[in-house]
Amino acid sequence: MTFDFDSGIDRRQTGSNKWSRYPADVLPMWVADMDFAAAPAIVEAMMQRLQHPVFGYCSAKPELRAQIVADMAANYGWSITPEDIVFLPGVEPGFNMAIKALLAPGQSLALQTPIYKPIRVAPEHWSLQPIALRLDRPIAEQRTELARADALLLCNPHNPTGKVYDRAELLALAEAMGDRPIISDEIHCELLYDGRRHIPIASLDPAIARRSITLMSAAKTYNIPGLKTAFAIIQNPELRQRFEASRLGMVDSVNIMGLEATLAAFRDATDWRDAMLAYLEGNRDTLAGAVAERLPGITMEKPEATYLAWLDCSALGLGDPAAHFLTHARVAFSPGSDFGPAYGQFIRFNFGCTRGRVLEAVERMAASL
Ligand SMILES: Cc1ncc(COP(=O)(O)O)c(C=O)c1O
Structure with missing residues (x-):
């Protein structure tokens, strides 16, 4: 069975926390849930x-x-x-x-x-x-x-x-x-x-x-x-x-x-899980490549697990990078300060979404810089 992770699904009218916190023009890349439909086997069982x-x-x-x-x-x-x-x-x-x-x-x-x-x-x-x-x-x-x-x-x-x-x-x-x-x-x-x-x-x-x-x-x-x-x-x-x-x-x-x-x-649903993991691994690698190419001043180590990337924005001197990207790029990340007072120069990027959306977020960030 093949699964489609590339077609975006509109979640705005579902009460989703991720998609209802910010105005409609903001790309939400924060809270840890993914934008993919659940495995057909799960939907079927329910x-x-x-x-x-x-x-x-x-x-x-x-x-x-x-x-x-x-x-x-x-x-x-x-x-x-x-x-x-x-x-x-x-x-x-x-x-x-x-x-x-x-x-x-x-x-x-x-x-x-x-x-x-x-x-x-x-x-x-x-x-x-x-x-x-x-x-x-x-x-x-x-x-x-x-x-x-x-x-x-x-x-x-x-x-x-x-x-x-x-x-x-x-x-x-x-x-x-x-x-x-x-x-x-x-x-x-x-x-x-x-x-x-x-x-x-x-x-x-x-x-x-x-x-x-x-x-x-x-x-x-x-x-x-x-x-x-x-x-x-x-x-x-x-x-x-x-x-x-x-x-x-x-x-x-x-x-x-x-x-x-x-x-x-x-x-x-382990077949769905394996296909989704392969897709996420591709997202991770795409993101790492795009950060290196399009976002000089931001560093990212490839995560070994999870669909979360931890981006160090210290070299950019943005003050509050999450606030900068929300205001100027219209992308919402989890601010590093959530994870400890020493991490205000970091953002957490959720790449559990279509690859197109990952790249769009990076392009918006690049344009804001
Ligand atoms: C490490 C970790 N623990 C717990 C949770 C929350 O889990 P639950 O919704 O089952 O309480 C999350 C959600 O992001 C998480 O990343």
């Missing part, structure tokens, strides 16, 4: 579910748990059981629940910056001391700070830089954390390029798994984030119980259509 007209409270079916167990074994050589999986209405609620379950006010949480804003602000929400480590420093140099952290909130693959942690780095992080907990946001785990393989940190060793909460979802890879469905994998029953208790009437059960869509994604 339509089929709509044939049954009762939409009561529901839980994940055994088929979905079995699918995730099989995928973890096949994709990562990670052996989990159906009981290890806890369904959630999002990864963001998941890492906040994990923090609530594991840490008390005043304790410390290590993060690697720049970092996705809801992760960056999480310590403040829970009255924790943030230990903000620089992602570009070798892990060996982060050991002293990691040694005083009560927990680590890892983001792998990493948003906004697209970094993929390799085995040695993950082992070094786990070792530096001793027996303290690791919360691992792995929402972008199927969006790797150049033949790279994702490694869940908990899959490395049962001793690491015993103190880990891993968060995953079909949302990013299959472009269904509005269906608000995710899951945690927690192999330590005591940790899982504490995690469940932290719902506290605030984090509810999961949307019925999201569960249908997640099963269809993992079971029936």
Whole structure:
């Protein structure tokens, strides 16, 4: 089956956050969702579910748990059981629940910056001391700070830089954390390029798994984030119980259509995923080439994963580059300052859209300079 990622779809009348925040002449390249239609297999499964007209409270079916167990074994050589999986209405609620379950006010949480804003602000929400480590420093140099952290909130693959942690780095992080907990946001785990393989940190060793909460979802890879469905994998029953208790009437059960869509994604849409990844890899390379050619003064390292590129605009001296491009190029990016106070000279460019739109954004940027 072939899939068309090149024809743009008008999303303006759908209530899309991405397409409704800015005026109609602004190209939105900010929030992390893609402009592609969902896989036909997902749409089909949801339509089929709509044939049954009762939409009561529901839980994940055994088929979905079995699918995730099989995928973890096949994709990562990670052996989990159906009981290890806890369904959630999002990864963001998941890492906040994990923090609530594991840490008390005043304790410390290590993060690697720049970092996705809801992760960056999480310590403040829970009255924790943030230990903000620089992602570009070798892990060996982060050991002293990691040694005083009560927990680590890892983001792998990493948003906004697209970094993929390799085995040695993950082992070094786990070792530096001793027996303290690791919360691992792995929402972008199927969006790797150049033949790279994702490694869940908990899959490395049962001793690491015993103190880990891993968060995953079909949302990013299959472009269904509005269906608000995710899951945690927690192999330590005591940790899982504490995690469940932290719902506290605030984090509810999961949307019925999201569960249908997640099963269809993992079971029936991997051909779509592979085609979409090839297209995204082409977008990434096209963007890197266009930045080098058309935007002197901006540097970009090719992301190893995700559909997000992290562009360094420091050399341009624009003041606030995101504001400059919004005003003068009519393109909306995520401002670097969202990801840490030291990153105001960066922008995050979402290339999960038609290639034509990627190039149009670059041309608008070039014209504004
Ligand atoms: C690293 C990371 N974690 C979590 C989320 C949000 O996930 P959810 O919508 O499932 O809460 C995002 C969305 O961009 C993300 O990039």
